[in-house]
Amino acid sequence: xxxxxxxxxxxxxxxxxxxxxxxxxxxxxxxxxxxxxxxxxxxxxxxxxxxxxxxxxxxxxxxxxxxxxxxxxxxxxxxxxxxxxxxxxxxxxxxxxxxxxxxxxxxxxxxxxxxxxxxxxxxxxxxxxxxxxxxxxxxxxxxxxxxxxxxxxxxxxxxxxxxxxxxxxxxxxxxxxxxxxxxxxxxxxxxxxxxxxxxxxxxxxxxxxxxxxxxxxxxxxxxxxxxxxxxxxxxxxxxxxxxxxxxxxxxxxxxxxxxxxxxxxxxxxxxxxxxxxxxxxxxxxxxxxxxxxxxxxxxxxxxxxxxxxxxxxxxxxxxxxxxxxxxxxxxxxxxxxx
Amino acid sequence: xxxxxxxxxxxxxxxxxxxxxxxxxxxxxxxxxxxxxxxxxxxxxxxxxxxxxxxxxxxxxxxxxxxxxxxxxxxxxxxxxxxxxxxxxxxxxxxxxxxxxxxxxxxxxxxxxxxxxxxxxxxxxxxxxxxxxxxxxxxxxxxxxxxxxxxxxxxxxxxxxxxxxxxxxxxxxxxxxxxxxxxxxxxxxxxxxxxxxxxxxxxxxxxxxxxxxxxxxxxxxxxxxxxxxxxxxxxxxxxxxxxxxxxxxxxxxxxxxxxxxxxxxxxxxxxxxxxxxxxxxxxxxxxxxxxxxxxxxxxxxxxxxxxxxxxxxxxxxxxxxxxxxxxxxxxxxxxxxx
DNA sequence: GTGAAAGCGCTAACAA
DNA sequence: TTGTTAGCGCTTTCAC
Numbered sequence: 001x002x003x004x005x006x007x008x009x010x011x012x013x014x015x016x017x018x019x020x021x022x023x024x025x026x027x028x029x030x031x032x033x034x035x036x037x038x039x040x041x042x043x044x045x046x047x048x049x050x051x052x053x054x055x056x057x058x059x060x061x062x063x064x065x066x067x068x069x070x071x072x073x074x075x076x077x078x079x080x081x082x083x084x085x086x087x088x089x090x091x092x093x094x095x096x097x098x099x100x101x102x103x104x105x106x107x108x109x110x111x112x113x114x115x116x117x118x119x120x121x122x123x124x125x126x127x128x129x130x131x132x133x134x135x136x137x138x139x140x141x142x143x144x145x146x147x148x149x150x151x152x153x154x155x156x157x158x159x160x161x162x163x164x165x166x167x168x169x170x171x172x173x174x175x176x177x178x179x180x181x182x183x184x185x186x187x188x189x190x191x192x193x194x195x196x197x198x199x200x201x202x203x204x205x206x207x208x209x210x211x212x213x214x215x216x217x218x219x220x221x222x223x224x225x226x227x228x229x230x231x232x233x234x235x236x237x238x239x240x241x242x243x244x245x246x247x248x249x250x251x252x253x254x255x256x257x258x259x260x261x262x263x264x265x266x267x268x269x270x271x272x273x274x275x276x277x278x279x280x281x282x283x284x285x286x287x288x289x290x291x292x293x294x295x296x297x298x299x300x301x302x303x304x305x306x307x308x309x310x311x312x313x314x315x316x317x318x319x320x321x322x323x324x325x326x327x328x329x330x331x332x333x334x335x336x337x338x
Numbered sequence: 339x340x341x342x343x344x345x346x347x348x349x350x351x352x353x354x355x356x357x358x359x360x361x362x363x364x365x366x367x368x369x370x371x372x373x374x375x376x377x378x379x380x381x382x383x384x385x386x387x388x389x390x391x392x393x394x395x396x397x398x399x400x401x402x403x404x405x406x407x408x409x410x411x412x413x414x415x416x417x418x419x420x421x422x423x424x425x426x427x428x429x430x431x432x433x434x435x436x437x438x439x440x441x442x443x444x445x446x447x448x449x450x451x452x453x454x455x456x457x458x459x460x461x462x463x464x465x466x467x468x469x470x471x472x473x474x475x476x477x478x479x480x481x482x483x484x485x486x487x488x489x490x491x492x493x494x495x496x497x498x499x500x501x502x503x504x505x506x507x508x509x510x511x512x513x514x515x516x517x518x519x520x521x522x523x524x525x526x527x528x529x530x531x532x533x534x535x536x537x538x539x540x541x542x543x544x545x546x547x548x549x550x551x552x553x554x555x556x557x558x559x560x561x562x563x564x565x566x567x568x569x570x571x572x573x574x575x576x577x578x579x580x581x582x583x584x585x586x587x588x589x590x591x592x593x594x595x596x597x598x599x600x601x602x603x604x605x606x607x608x609x610x611x612x613x614x615x616x617x618x619x620x621x622x623x624x625x626x627x628x629x630x631x632x633x634x635x636x637x638x639x640x641x642x643x644x645x646x647x648x649x650x651x652x653x654x655x656x657x658x659x660x661x662x663x664x665x666x667x668x669x670x671x672x673x674x675x676x
Numbered sequence: 677g678t679g680a681a682a683g684c685g686c687t688a689a690c691a692a
Numbered sequence: 693t694t695g696t697t698a699g700c701g702c703t704t705t706c707a708c
Contacts, residue, residue, distance in 0.1 A: 006483060008684090008685055008686085009685065009686065009687095010685075010686090018694080018695085019694065019695040019696075020685095020686085020687090020695080020696085020697095021687080021688080021694070021695060021696075021697095022693085022694060022695075024686070024687060024688085025687095025693095025694090028687085030687085030688085031687095031688080031693090031694090032693060032694085033693070033694080034693060034694085037693080037694085049479055051452070051455070051456055051480070052456070052685085052686080053397070053458075053684090053685050053686070054393075054456050054457050054458060055392075055393040055394075055396040055397045055402075055458055055684090055685080055686090056393075056397050056684075056685035056686040056687090056700090057685080057686060057687080058393040058686095058700095059391070059393045059394050059397060059684095059685085059686075059687095059699095059700050059701065059702090060685085060686050060687045060688085060699085060700055061686085061687070061700090062700085064393075066457070074412070074418040074421055074422055075418050075419060075422050075614075077415070077418075077614075079418075080412040080413050080415075080417075080418050081413060083412055083439070084412055084413050084439060084441070087439055096453055098436055098437075099436075099437045101421070101422060101425055103422075114389070115434055117389070118389055118390070118391075118392050119392050119404070120391075120392060120393055141387055142389070145344060223618075250618065254618075276413075276415075277615060277618070280561075280588065280592075280615070280619075281618075281620075282619075282620035346700090346701055346702085347701065347702065347703095348701075348702090356678075356679085357678065357679040357680075358679080358680085358681095358701095358702085358703090359678070359679060359680080359681095359703085359704075360677085360678060360679075362702070362703060362704085363677095363678090363703095363704095366703080368703085368704085369677090369678090369703090369704080370677060370678085371677070371678080372677055372678085375677080375678085390701085390702080391700090391701050391702070393700090393701080393702090394684090394700075394701035394702040394703090395701080395702060395703080396684095396702095397683095397684050397685065397686090397700095397701080397702075397703095398683085398684055398701080398702050398703045398704085399684090399702085399703070400684085
């Protein structure tokens with residue numbers, strides 16, 4: 001470890017025999033400097049290994065070039081892909097990103113948001129834990145001070161980007177019904193999340209119209225199943241289930257196996273999210289896919305726009321979802337061959 | 339979005355009718371302030387919604403209370419768990435952490451390290467992509483200026499924390515051999531990683547001593563298999579394979595299935611890392627587990643120590659690994675019952 | 677116990 | 693085109 005002090009702009013200016021201002025201009029490409037001086041300064045800076053001090057710059061300009069991303073739980077396989085999409089989209093717009101993982105705890109979420117705003121992020125991409133309670137909605141006063149776009153949860157006070165979750169629920173139900181299933185159960189994600197509510201609602205409505213809703217239970221976005229959920233499964237009253245996420249779907253499949261029931265031979269399952277595991281699972285999981293990259297791209301775009309243009313009319317961007325057919329759904333009736 | 343300016347310490351001081359210094363003391367718990375004044379100041383600060391400006395603080399103190407974490411690829415299921423462990427261990431020591439994902443690209447890695455150091459992290463936890471080339475080893479000059487501890491790769495110039503990978507390789511081989519396997523193939527991870535080399539070496543040595551090494555090929559830490567790897571598998575010359583990571587193991591299993599071969603009935607597999615998928619896979623994967631949390635805890639501890647105590651003798655901390663027996667290995671001979 | 681003031685590294689307005 | 697300088701928000705020394 002080299003303990004010598006990190007060179008400052010002043011060092012560069014002195015070494016190059018110019019003023020502080022010229023050095024700053026040369027390095028930032030702002031102001032005006034003669035071509036020769038600029039080149040010289042740049043060279044001296046490189047020689048010294050000069051790196052601008054971000055704190056100082058931020059203090060002066062009020063902008064850091066950093067965006068914050070707040071997610072509930074990196075350990076949930078849905079999020080790493082999202083995080084990467086954010087990293088890439090941000091970079092395309094010239095921003096870096098600070099990721100905060102809240103571990104699904106509202107207190108941590110507040111702390112994370114505070115941490116990020118304290119560190120001067122220019123804007124925030126927020127995937128909230130909870131949008132049902134007023135408490136969840138207004139995680140912190142900090143949020144009023146910087147541009148925020150909310151992902152996946154339809155919070156009223158911010159720009160949001162969503163997928164058409166209700167459509168996803170309908171797609172899943174239609175698929176099952178078209179395959180001849182009648183007795184269908186749904187395990188929705190936590191109702192604290194609007195996305196989970198919408199998914200379930202879309203599914204339930206469709207089922208109630210064209211089939212039979214055997215039961216409707218709720219589970220965390222997790223492999224581990226609530227007693228109420230396992231109890232429902234234990235009833236063996238359905239030939240198909242719609243799960244609020246792929247994690248839940250996989251958890252359910254495992255429980256079904258425990259019961260000696262096979263997927264899809266005994267019961268069909270469709271999930272939601274199309275996480276990487278979905279395709280790898282045995283059997284590969286039929287699920288609803290949302291266009292994450294496009295969604296994130298759009299989110300970052302609105303965020304950056306807000307950063308530059310300030311507050312404006314709340315925007316709500318909704319993306320279509322689609323059914324990914326794999327092997328966890330079995331047709332109950334043979335298709336007619338004519 | 340509330341556009342009003344964020345209150346500064348000065349605002350607090352003025353509102354509380356005290357000097358800047360007293361306000362600072364009260365808020366930081368440093369210096370000395372009368373109990374009454376302190377309480378009053380704190381209350382005023384809270385009322386104003388005052389939050390210290392991290393940039394200004396950092397500029398003054400030269401410390402940010404932030405640690406940087408550089409990982410190759412959050413999308414690889416090994417890393418999210420690691421990242422979370424880092425978050426938690428750091429928090430326990432009073433630090434926050436900035437995560438940078440380099441996407442496995444050396445250029446990005448350099449950029450990430452520069453980004454983190456530019457943003458004033460007090461120390462760096464680095465999981466390098468490559469430790470074989472001098473280029474990989476010295477990712478950037480920044481690394482000389484701040485404390486760094488390296489994870490998983492035995493870089494000579496930094497404190498490192500490792501698992502005993504060679505032991506892991508031996509454990510895997512011994513397990514297979516004890517199960518009666520003789521013709522064993524090994525798919526090591528990329529030799530650019532010392533951890534992969536050590537794993538493979540441990541396995542190969544043991545196999546050569548007590549069994550037969552059918553082939554030894556190399557693959558990226560990925561589900562997708564190199565042509566050389568599939569070619570080796572296609573030869574059907576082994577009853578067991580040792581994979582350099584669980585991802586590789588799962589990729590190999592899938593290819594084997596493609597060949598009409600069943601795991602573990604036709605060929606046994608042992609992986610490495612014990613990622614979350616391992617237990618969920620069909621069949622559940624026998625693998626080598628390393629004590630991530632303990633390793634990260636130790637890494638953060640050394641890092642924090644370096645931050646406080648400065649450079650010193652390079653430390654190398656090695657953790658034991660263990661075999662996690664699941665269902666991807668089949669005994670070739672029945673155990674004798676006496 | 678409290679306050680005044682210097683200065684961290686930088687940008688930008690202004691002067692030359 | 694180049695240089696001088698004020699000041700961003702904060703901590704901390706030093707005087708009171």
